[in-house]
Structures are given as C-alpha cells and as structure tokens.
Amino acid sequence: MRTSKKKHGQIVLHLVFIFISIVFIAPLLLVISSSLSSEDALMRGGFTLIPRGFTTQAYQMIFEKPIQIFNSYRTTILYSFAGTMLGVLVMGLMAYPLARPNFVLRKPVNFIVLFTMLFSGGMVPSYLVNTRYLHLDNTIWIYILPALVVAYHVFVLKAGYKGVPEELIDAAKVDGANEFYICFKIVMPLSKATLATIAFLNLVSLWNNWMTSSIYIQNPELYSLQYLLQRILKEAEFMKQLAEEGQLLSISGLTPLESLRYAMAIVMAGPMLVIFPFFQKYFVKGMTLGAVKG
Amino acid sequence: MVVYKTEKKRRINKVTFRENLQMMLMVLPGLILLFVFHYLPMPGIAIAFKKFNPYKGIWGSEWVGLKNFEFFFTSQDAVRTIRNTVLYSVVFLVVGLLANVTLALMLYYLKNRRATKVYNTIVIIPKFMSMVIIAFIVYGLLSPTYGLCNQIISLFGGDGINWYMEAKYWPVILTAVYVWQSVGMGSVLYYSSLMSMDEALIEAARIDGASLRQQIRYVIIPHLVPIMCITTILAIGSLFNGNLDLFYQVPKDQGVLYPTTDIINTYVYRALIGSSLEKSAAVNLFQSFVGMVLVLVSNGVIRKVSPENSMF
Numbered sequence: 001m002r003t004s005k006k007k008h009g010q011i012v013l014h015l016v017f018i019f020i021s022i023v024f025i026a027p028l029l030l031v032i033s034s035s036l037s038s039e040d041a042l043m044r045g046g047f048t049l050i051p052r053g054f055t056t057q058a059y060q061m062i063f064e065k066p067i068q069i070f071n072s073y074r075t076t077i078l079y080s081f082a083g084t085m086l087g088v089l090v091m092g093l094m095a096y097p098l099a100r101p102n103f104v105l106r107k108p109v110n111f112i113v114l115f116t117m118l119f120s121g122g123m124v125p126s127y128l129v130n131t132r133y134l135h136l137d138n139t140i141w142i143y144i145l146p147a148l149v150v151a152y153h154v155f156v157l158k159a160g161y162k163g164v165p166e167e168l169i170d171a172a173k174v175d176g177a178n179e180f181y182i183c184f185k186i187v188m189p190l191s192k193a194t195l196a197t198i199a200f201l202n203l204v205s206l207w208n209n210w211m212t213s214s215i216y217i218q219n220p221e222l223y224s225l226q227y228l229l230q231r232i233l234k235e236a237e238f239m240k241q242l243a244e245e246g247q248l249l250s251i252s253g254l255t256p257l258e259s260l261r262y263a264m265a266i267v268m269a270g271p272m273l274v275i276f277p278f279f280q281k282y283f284v285k286g287m288t289l290g291a292v293k294g
Numbered sequence: 295m296v297v298y299k300t301e302k303k304r305r306i307n308k309v310t311f312r313e314n315l316q317m318m319l320m321v322l323p324g325l326i327l328l329f330v331f332h333y334l335p336m337p338g339i340a341i342a343f344k345k346f347n348p349y350k351g352i353w354g355s356e357w358v359g360l361k362n363f364e365f366f367f368t369s370q371d372a373v374r375t376i377r378n379t380v381l382y383s384v385v386f387l388v389v390g391l392l393a394n395v396t397l398a399l400m401l402y403y404l405k406n407r408r409a410t411k412v413y414n415t416i417v418i419i420p421k422f423m424s425m426v427i428i429a430f431i432v433y434g435l436l437s438p439t440y441g442l443c444n445q446i447i448s449l450f451g452g453d454g455i456n457w458y459m460e461a462k463y464w465p466v467i468l469t470a471v472y473v474w475q476s477v478g479m480g481s482v483l484y485y486s487s488l489m490s491m492d493e494a495l496i497e498a499a500r501i502d503g504a505s506l507r508q509q510i511r512y513v514i515i516p517h518l519v520p521i522m523c524i525t526t527i528l529a530i531g532s533l534f535n536g537n538l539d540l541f542y543q544v545p546k547d548q549g550v551l552y553p554t555t556d557i558i559n560t561y562v563y564r565a566l567i568g569s570s571l572e573k574s575a576a577v578n579l580f581q582s583f584v585g586m587v588l589v590l591v592s593n594g595v596i597r598k599v600s601p602e603n604s605m606f
Contacts, residue, residue: 009506013404017413024416024474027431030442034434046440094324097317104314109321114606116332119586122578123562124571125338126331128352134330146331149324179316208424211538214567230426233433234546258440262430269427276422277415284418284482 035059035262042258058263068220068228068242069267076225079143080206087148088199094149095157096183117151127215137216143224147206153198160194161187193282200282207272225268232264342576362576371561375577379536379557385465386472387529391522393477398484398518399510414485417478425539432471432544461554464545468555471544472537483525484518491517524596524603531592534585538563 026049033051034042041053062069097103098110120126126146136142164187172182188195213227231238239257342362344355366372397417404410420428435442436457444454457463491514499513536557545555547564558581565574589605597604 010405013400021413021416030434031431042440046445047434047442090323093320097321102313103317116328118589119582121335121339122575122582123566124341124575125335128338129335149327179313210426226424226426230543233430265430280418
C-alpha cells in the first residue's frame with residue numbers, strides 16, 4: 001500500500017517535470033520551426049512548433065551574402081575571447097596579493113576594489129570619459145577594457161586563492177620562490193576551477209553584450225552579434241536594409257521577413273546555445289560561490 | 295610548541311620590501327583599469343548639476359543646481375519608474391523564492407537521479423540565453439499576427455490580444471519571463487542544501503507518522519529558512535536596481551507599455567541614447583546613491599544575522 005502510493009507520487013512528479021520541460025523547450029522549438037517555415041505558411045498560420053511548408057530558403061538567403069553577420073561574428077569572437085583571457089589574467093594577478101597576509105597595502109587596495117561595487121559615477125560620466133578623453137568609441141577596445149576588472153570576480157578569486165594551503169606557499173618561499181612564481185606556478189594551478197568559473201562568467205557576459213554597441217559603436221563592422229539581433233527584432237526597416245544589402249530582394253519576389261528574422265536568430269545565437277550548456281558546471285559553481293568577502 | 299608556531303609565523307609573514315614590490319606590480323594593472331574606468335568618471339557626476347553643452351564640455355557648461363533632479367521628480371516619470379522598479383524587485387523576490395524552493399523540493403523528492411540530472415539541465419538552459427534571444431522567443435509567443443498565444447486564443451474562439459499595445463498584461467509577462475529564466479539556477483542553492491541535509495531527520499519524522507506535507511512544513515522548510523533569509527536580505531541591496539536587459543529588450547521598448555515596463559534603469563539608458571545626458575546622469579546619480587545606502591543597510595543586517603555571508 002505504502003510503496004504503491006510512493007510510486008504514484010513519483011509518477012505524478014515525473015509528469016509535472018515533463019510538463020515543465022515542455023514549457024522550457026517548446027519556445028526554442030518555436031524559434032527553430034519559424035526559421036524553417038515558408039513565409040506563406042507563416043502569413044496564414046503564424047508561428048508553430050513544427051515547421052509548416054518546410055523550406056531552408058531563409059538560411060540560403062543568409063548564407064548568400066552574410067557580410068554583416070560575418071563581421072559581427074568576427075567582432076564578437078575577437079572581443080569575447082580577448083576580453084576573457086585578459087580579464088582572467090588581470091583579475092587573477094590582482095586577487096593574489098589581496099589573499100596574502102604579507103601584502104601591506106592589502107586593506108586600501110581591497111577598499112578601492114570594493115568601493116566600485118558600492119558606488120559608480122554612472123553611465124553618462126563613463127560615456128563622456130570613454131568618448132571625449134579616451135576616444136574608445138568605434139574601436140573594439142570599448143568592449144574589452146572597461147569590463148576587464150569586475151570587483152565581484154576579484155573577490156571570488158581571492159576567496160578561491162585562500163583555499164590554497166598556506167604550507168605550500170611557505171615551502172616555496174623557503175625554497176626561494178618569488179611572489180610571481182608562487183602565483184603562477186602554485187596558487188593559480190591549484191585554483192583552476194575558480195579561474196575557469198570566472199573565465200566562463202566573463203565570456204557569457206561579453207558574448208551577450210548588446211549595450212556597448214548601442215552606445216559607442218556607429219561603424220556596422222564593429223556591431224556585436226546581440227546588438228545586431230536586437231535591431232533585427234525591433235526595426236523592420238533595418239531588417240529590410242540588411243536583406244537588400246545581401247541583394248535578397250532580387251532573388252525572390254517576396255522577402256521572407258519573419259522566417260528570415262528567426263533564421264538570423266538561429267545563425268547568430270545557435271552555436272553558443274549549443275556550446276554553453278557543456279560548461280554548465282562552471283556556471284552553477286559561479287552562481288553558488290557564496291560567502292565571498294570583500 | 296606555541297612558541298615555535300608564532301616564531302614560524304613571524305618568519306613567514308615577515309614583511310619584506312621585495313615581496314611587496316612584486317605584489318604591488320601584480321595589482322597595478324587592475325588598479326589602473328579601475329582608476330580609469332571607475333574613478334576617473336566619478337567627477338563627471340557634476341554633469342547632473344549642469345546644463346550640458348557638448349561644445350563647452352562638462353567643465354565649461356553652466357551650473358543649474360538641482361534643476362535636473364527637479365525636472366525628474368516633478369514629472370510623471372519619477373513616480374512611474376521608481377514604483378515599477380521597487381514593485382518588480384519585490385514581486386521577483388517573492389515569486390522567485392517560491393519558485394526556486396518548490397523546484398528544489400521537487401528535484402529532491404524525485405528518486406531517479408538520472409532523471410533529476412536531465413530535468414535540471416533543461417531548466418537551466420534559459421540562463422545561458424541572452425535577453426535578446428529571449429525577446430525573440432517572447433515575440434514568437436506574443437506577436438499579434440503570428441504569435442502562438444493568439445493562435446491558441448482564437449482556437450478557443452476568443453479574439454487575439456495586441457500584447458505589445460496593452461500595458462496591463464506586462465507585469466505578468468515580465469514576471470513569467472523572469473521566473474522562466476532564473477528558476478533553474480535559482481533552485482541550485484536550495485537543492486544542494488537539501489542534498490546535504492541529514493536524511494535521518496526526514497526518516498525520523500516519517501516513522502513518527504508525519505505526512506509528506508508535515509515533513510515539508512516542519513523539517514525541510516526550517517532547514518531552508520536561513521538561506522531564504524540571506525537571499526532576501528541581499529535582495530534588499532538591489533531593490534532599486536532593475537534588470538535593464540529584461541525590461542528594455544523583452545517589451546521591445548514600446549512607448550505604450552511604459553506605464554508597466556519602464557524602470558529607472560531603462561529610463562537612464564533611454565535618456566543617454568536620446569542624448570539627454572544631464573537628465574540621465576541626474577537620475578542615475580539618484581539611483582546609485584539610494585542603491586549604495588540599501589547595500590550598506592542590507593550588509594549591516596547580514597553582518598548581524600550571519601557574519602559569514604556578509605559582503606564586507
């Protein structure tokens with residue numbers, strides 16, 4: 001009696017989870033299916049979970065002349081990876097002295113980092129400094145430099161470094177190792193998991209950045225993928241213009257705007273959506289890194 | 295032994311000039327970047343008290359005192375954005391907490407470990423998506439002519455709703471999107487806490503004849519209360535800071551929807567894009583200031599309740 005009741009409970013639970021899974025996956029199917037439907041079918045029946053009037057026309061159009069998408073891919077890949085690597089290097093170095101008791105300026109430096117978390121000048125003063133004094137607008141550096149040091153990440157790294165046994169560092173010191181050697185050869189290799197977590201968090205936030213382009217970039221070659229996508233979604237005119245640039249209008253009488261829109265979304269966001277879940281464990285770790293002290 | 299320990303410590307912690315010089319070099323690149331991108335802009339706050347003239351620059355522009363703040367606080371926008379920001383924060387906190395704990399409980403009670411892993415992976419997927427992609431998905435559901443929702447409504451004989459023109463639906467839509475995106479990751483903390491709980495507790499309750507509901511009510515929930523408290527107190531710190539990505543991208547920046555979708559962050563961003571720099575700066579400064587006070591308060595409370603979770 002008891003076991004059958006238990007089994008019932010498990011079945012109900014599974015059913016609820018299957019329902020939840022559908023709620024989480026169906027919207028993705030909607031996007032994929034819309035990109036593979038013919039414009040005609042979309043006009044008549046709207047977006048559906050299963051492609052109607054199956055066609056790859058929209059994708060063919062994109063790959064016919066993918067200049068803008070190609071440029072945005074190049075820009076996004078370049079700044080995302082450069083930004084991630086530089087960021088991990090700079091923050092990885094910066095966190096080390098903060099975790100060492102023999103660094104005399106530990107407290108003031110700690111405060112300088114912490115204060116950026118508490119208060120910031122805001123977007124406009126940053127905008128003025130970046131454009132008027134540093135002239136970073138319309139360069140790829142605007143994506144990379146301002147985001148290199150994230151205070152919270154520095155503290156996460158510091159907490160990670162503190163987990164390295166003191167004895168190891170002492171032993172290295174006795175053997176005459178200098179601080180750089182200890183940092184690069186002992187502390188960093190032992191904090192690989194924390195460094196990987198930070199690298200991944202950095203990569204995701206750089207890859208998903210749309211705002212920087214909208215504020216600082218006028219040159220279409222330097223648009224980030226997400227910015228391009230948001231314009232495609234919001235501005236029908238921009239979509240048309242992109243389609244015309246690719247001479248798409250001449251290929252067919254009717255430009256498949258809606259399916260093209262979704263095909264572009266797939267082409268621009270799809271690869272990362274497939275790749276990111278493989279790094280899930282780092283993401284989960286990053287979210288649960290609790291008890292981080294400044 | 296004690297003497298040996300302190301002596302050893304003294305030797306190792308001996309502050310040497312060389313070591314400190316090396317470590318100073320290590321923090322230097324980070325410090326320079328923080329200085330340039332966080333501290334250098336700070337004096338620019340002055341623009342919030344000026345009438346900005348692009349040709350004269352920040353320092354050449356004329357002072358107007360608190361006029362920019364006055365402009366904001368006497369407008370409809372102030373009430374609307376502040377109310378929306380705070381209300382959404384509170385609703386997201388409460389609904390998020392409920393959803394996260396419920397999901398964690400369900401995962402905990404699921405006996406098949408492999409299935410647990412699969413479901414867990416599925417619900418985390420949206421966390422990797424950018425808000426722009428989520429906006430595409432929402433458009434796929436809500437587009438008045440093509441959207442799936444209107445198809446379903448008309449299937450049941452109703453009239454399609456022009457979602458992007460009707461502000462009243464958006465509190466529900468935005469909350470749903472928020473939960474959909476964050477619940478997978480949000481439940482991780484609770485789930486791992488449940489996994490580390492002593493199972494003998496529940497076993498004992500069951501032997502004493504506690505029903506499932508009683509187990510949850512008297513054993514499991516009390517176990518989770520500390521984490522729930524900390525999450526809540528931490529959320530106070532960001533009460534005044536909304537998610538720009540969610541509120542700007544998902545409603546597609548439609549003016550008609552502002553009554554229920556405009557928050558301080560979107561207002562500041564729009565003013566910046568629309569070149570009302572001084573207006574944007576003033577509102578942003580107000581937000582930063584209140585935000586700082588809230589963070590200090592929440593951190594102060596945390597330090598009393600649970601020092602190991604305090605930020606500083």
